[in-house]
Amino acid sequence: MQALVLRQLTKIYKNGIKALQGIDLDVPQGDFFALLGPNGAGKTTAIGIVTSLVTKTSGTVEVFGHDLDRELEVAKSCIGVVPQEVNFNQFESVETIVVNQAGFYGIPRRLARQRAETYLKELQLWDRRHSTARSLSGGMKRRLMIARALMHKPELLILDEPTAGVDIEVRRSMWEFLRHLNAEGTTIILTTHYLEEAESLCRHVAIIDRGRIIERDSMANVLRKLQTETFVFNVRAALAAPPRIDGFPAKLGDDHTLEVEVAKGQSLNDIFAALSAQGIEVDSMRNKVNRLEELFIRLVDAGGRAEGAAK
Amino acid sequence: MSGTPSRTRTDWTGFSTILIRETGRIVRIWGQTILPPAVTSTLYFVIFGSLIGRRVGQVGGHGYMQFIAPGLIMMSVIQNSYGNVVSSFFGAKFGKHIEELLVSPLPNWLIVLGYVMGGVIRGFLVGTVVTIVSLFFTRLGVAHPFAIVAAAVLTSLVFALGGFINAMFAKNFDQISWFPTFVLTPLTYLGGVFYSITMLPTWAFRASHLNPILYMVSAFRYGFLNTSDVDLRLAFGIMIAAAAGMFALAVILMNRGAGIRD
Numbered sequence: 334m335q336a337l338v339l340r341q342l343t344k345i346y347k348n349g350i351k352a353l354q355g356i357d358l359d360v361p362q363g364d365f366f367a368l369l370g371p372n373g374a375g376k377t378t379a380i381g382i383v384t385s386l387v388t389k390t391s392g393t394v395e396v397f398g399h400d401l402d403r404e405l406e407v408a409k410s411c412i413g414v415v416p417q418e419v420n421f422n423q424f425e426s427v428e429t430i431v432v433n434q435a436g437f438y439g440i441p442r443r444l445a446r447q448r449a450e451t452y453l454k455e456l457q458l459w460d461r462r463h464s465t466a467r468s469l470s471g472g473m474k475r476r477l478m479i480a481r482a483l484m485h486k487p488e489l490l491i492l493d494e495p496t497a498g499v500d501i502e503v504r505r506s507m508w509e510f511l512r513h514l515n516a517e518g519t520t521i522i523l524t525t526h527y528l529e530e531a532e533s534l535c536r537h538v539a540i541i542d543r544g545r546i547i548e549r550d551s552m553a554n555v556l557r558k559l560q561t562e563t564f565v566f567n568v569r570a571a572l573a574a575p576p577r578i579d580g581f582p583a584k585l586g587d588d589h590t591l592e593v594e595v596a597k598g599q600s601l602n603d604i605f606a607a608l609s610a611q612g613i614e615v616d617s618m619r620n621k622v623n624r625l626e627e628l629f630i631r632l633v634d635a636g637g638r639a640e641g642a643a644k
Numbered sequence: 645m646s647g648t649p650s651r652t653r654t655d656w657t658g659f660s661t662i663l664i665r666e667t668g669r670i671v672r673i674w675g676q677t678i679l680p681p682a683v684t685s686t687l688y689f690v691i692f693g694s695l696i697g698r699r700v701g702q703v704g705g706h707g708y709m710q711f712i713a714p715g716l717i718m719m720s721v722i723q724n725s726y727g728n729v730v731s732s733f734f735g736a737k738f739g740k741h742i743e744e745l746l747v748s749p750l751p752n753w754l755i756v757l758g759y760v761m762g763g764v765i766r767g768f769l770v771g772t773v774v775t776i777v778s779l780f781f782t783r784l785g786v787a788h789p790f791a792i793v794a795a796a797v798l799t800s801l802v803f804a805l806g807g808f809i810n811a812m813f814a815k816n817f818d819q820i821s822w823f824p825t826f827v828l829t830p831l832t833y834l835g836g837v838f839y840s841i842t843m844l845p846t847w848a849f850r851a852s853h854l855n856p857i858l859y860m861v862s863a864f865r866y867g868f869l870n871t872s873d874v875d876l877r878l879a880f881g882i883m884i885a886a887a888a889g890m891f892a893l894a895v896i897l898m899n900r901g902a903g904i905r906d
């Protein structure tokens with residue numbers, strides 16, 4: 334069973350911005366999934382469409398097999414969402430906010446009160462239950478939105494940049510909470526522009542950039558791909574087949590170019606040695622930049638800057 | 645729609661939660677919702693009723709104070725039903741907490757109805773307060789209780805819906821004060837709250853019949869005083885048609901999501 338299936342999902346905003354350019358995505362039930370991408374990539378737009386806050390231009394969305402166009406109410410009751418920006422009534426009390434949200438999902442009030450106690454305690458907000466939401470700190474507001482999203486026990490929890498602007502300690506405890514929730518069976522999708530966050534939490538990752546999914550794999554595979562660089566060697570004499578270079582996967586570009594994958598820590602000298610030994614003469618060499626790598630550098634830069642700014 | 649037997653029940657729970665939330669809001673900010681109409685209506689009764697009314701004499705066979713009391717009650721119902729929904733719904737849009745409802749499985753028509761009934765509740769509460777105030781100044785007999793209730797509920801539905809539609813279109817706070825200032829208040833004042841339209845010159849008498857508020861105030865007053873400036877069947881027909889038409893419009897706007905869904 335897939336928790337979420339997106340097919341050719343497209344969004345063009347009224348101002349003409351193409352926020353999503355036909356994305357396909359499958360998230361299996363029980364997964365802990367990261368939608369990773371830089372600012373403006375289209376993460377919030379995608380989440381918005383799945384949660385009915387944004388109208389799609391075209392494409393389909395299925396939540397646990399329920400098509401949003403045909404079974405909207407059922408699909409909606411399967412989802413809990415923690416938005417990127419605060420969106421509760423700042424003048425209401427913490428408890429009122431979560432109890433009412435349960436009510437909107439049809440949870441009777443008595444049951445809602447019991448659940449409110451459970452979740453507010455788990456998220457360390459119980460002592461503040463009578464405070465108005467506006468008096469909470471940033472981290473508490475975020476936790477309040479998590480509690481609110483869980484009140485109807487959704488099978489799929491979607492968090493849009495849950496730890497942006499939250500200090501390290503709170504971030505760690507939030508991660509712990511989410512891990513636990515996932516272990517209990519809730520499918521979790523989070524968007525982030527911190528690679529570290531995706532890395533430490535998620536099993537699968539889709540990388541989105543400029544409205545397109547450019548990579549969809551297990552976290553481990555993506556990390557491995559990020560750890561390797563491709564070097565392109567121009568060779569003097571035409572090659573019929575790629576030469577064997579121990580420890581380095583190689584393939585031909587055309588008969589005068591050779592592409593070799595190099596993992597971090599491997600030495601280029603070994604390649605030159607192997608090529609000389611086989612009598613292959615190298616004219617020039619360059620580093621082939623792949624899009625994932627390029628994006629990764631941007632992500633790390635942006636993350637670094639954001640962390641820097643927070644200090 | 646899902647065919648599950650509990651759909652109606654979950655919808656009812658959601659709807660009643662909106663009512664609880666709206667009532668909670670009215671009570672929480674009672675200094676802005678209940679108190680002001682109590683104060684202004686007292687002033688109206690003192691100034692128009694006691695001081696000026698004494699010199700006006702009888703209107704339509706009733707003391708002036710008795711004549712304006714139903715009008716003032718209705719005026720407060722109109723303003724408060726409208727004001728409650730326009731500010732609550734616009735606030736929800738502005739503060740983004742409308743998203744709490746948009747992500748939930750509650751159908752749009754119930755969201756509309758929830759906010760609108762919140763306005764009706766405020767209209768009822770304020771109407772009751774103003775009625776109590778009026779009893780300090782005059783005696784109010786009840787000639788047709790059904791007409792009183794029906795006119796009050798229908799009028800407050802119509803203006804609560806008006807508030808909802810206004811809030812749907814509004815992009816800033818100016819746009820929610822424009823309608824009450826330039827349309828609602830003039831129409832209310834010209835709708836026979838303070839005078840009987842039979843006192844007007846012919847052209848103004850005719851023109852007044854284009855004012856929907858005239859029918860609402862007259863039908864309500866009929867319930868107390870057993871006299872009316874207008875045809876009652878026409879009056880109730882207009883109110884029912886307006887409420888139904890505006891409800892349909894509000895649901896259509898909500899489905900389109902203009903201004904609330906990108």
Ligand SMILES: Nc1ncnc2c1ncn2[C@@H]1O[C@H](COP(=O)(O)OP(=O)(O)O)[C@@H](O)[C@H]1O
Pocket residue numbers: 346347348350351352370371372373374375376377378379906
């Ligand atoms: N309401 C909107 N109207 C117009 N353009 C928007 C709107 N929301 C987002 N965009 C644009 O769509 C693109 C994707 O934005 P968004 O989904 O918020 O990205 P992300 O969440 O990955 O940072 C950006 O170029 C952004 O400026």
Ligand SMILES: [Mg+2]
Pocket residue numbers: 373376377378417493494
């Ligand atoms: Mg975003």
